[in-house]
Amino acid sequence: MHTRIITIIVVSIGFLLGAFQTASAQSLVIGDGGAQECYYSVKHGDPGRASSIKNCKEALRDPNLSVQDEAATHVNLGILLMRTKDFAAARDQYEKALSMRSDLPEAHINYAANLIYLGDYSQAIKSATTSIELGTKKMPEALFNRAMAYDNLKRYNEAYADLKKALKLRPNWPPALSAIANYEVAPQTKQQG
Numbered sequence: 112m113h114t115r116i117i118t119i120i121v122v123s124i125g126f127l128l129g130a131f132q133t134a135s136a137q138s139l140v141i142g143d144g145g146a147q148e149c150y151y152s153v154k155h156g157d158p159g160r161a162s163s164i165k166n167c168k169e170a171l172r173d174p175n176l177s178v179q180d181e182a183a184t185h186v187n188l189g190i191l192l193m194r195t196k197d198f199a200a201a202r203d204q205y206e207k208a209l210s211m212r213s214d215l216p217e218a219h220i221n222y223a224a225n226l227i228y229l230g231d232y233s234q235a236i237k238s239a240t241t242s243i244e245l246g247t248k249k250m251p252e253a254l255f256n257r258a259m260a261y262d263n264l265k266r267y268n269e270a271y272a273d274l275k276k277a278l279k280l281r282p283n284w285p286p287a288l289s290a291i292a293n294y295e296v297a298p299q300t301k302q303q304g
């Protein structure tokens with residue numbers, strides 16, 4: 112007698128890296144001066160103007176910056192560099208930040224997003240997972256970035272599961288809704304002997 116087991120598989124339908132919007136969370140810089148200006152540039156959507164990038168680099172030369180503010184400024188500079196599509200330079204900034212403060216969950220979210228653009232999907236999964244394990248306040252973004260990395264590795268079930276979790280936390284979130292629309296849940300039959 113053969114028993115039929117129905118399993119659910121998730122199939123990605125034409126999901127392209129360029130078609131999604133990668134989440135990117137800013138790290139808060141407490142303090143004043145150039146580091147705070149760098150943070151405000153990121154927070155208010157600066158597209159990565161040369162003057163803003165220069166300001167962030169100058170802020171990093173401040174000998175009075177705390178380790179927390181210096182790490183956060185590296186993250187904010189990385190975000191600005193990502194906005195200019197200078198992903199290699201952004202990676203350097205995220206790695207500097209994480210070498211100083213590996214416990215910053217939002218730094219891991221941004222690093223994961225950048226790694227996706229660089230095609231380093233396995234490392235992006237690790238970084239997004241670290242953010243999740245650290246209890247990020249930006250959980251939907253971390254799940255979304257991890258889903259995008261899974262998708263690019265054709266690990267569709269895991270990508271779909273993360274997108275569902277992100278939408279449970281933030282219903283009607285346009286990037287996750289757009290991404291999950293590229294999946295179709297289809298039953299698959301498997302015979303057991």
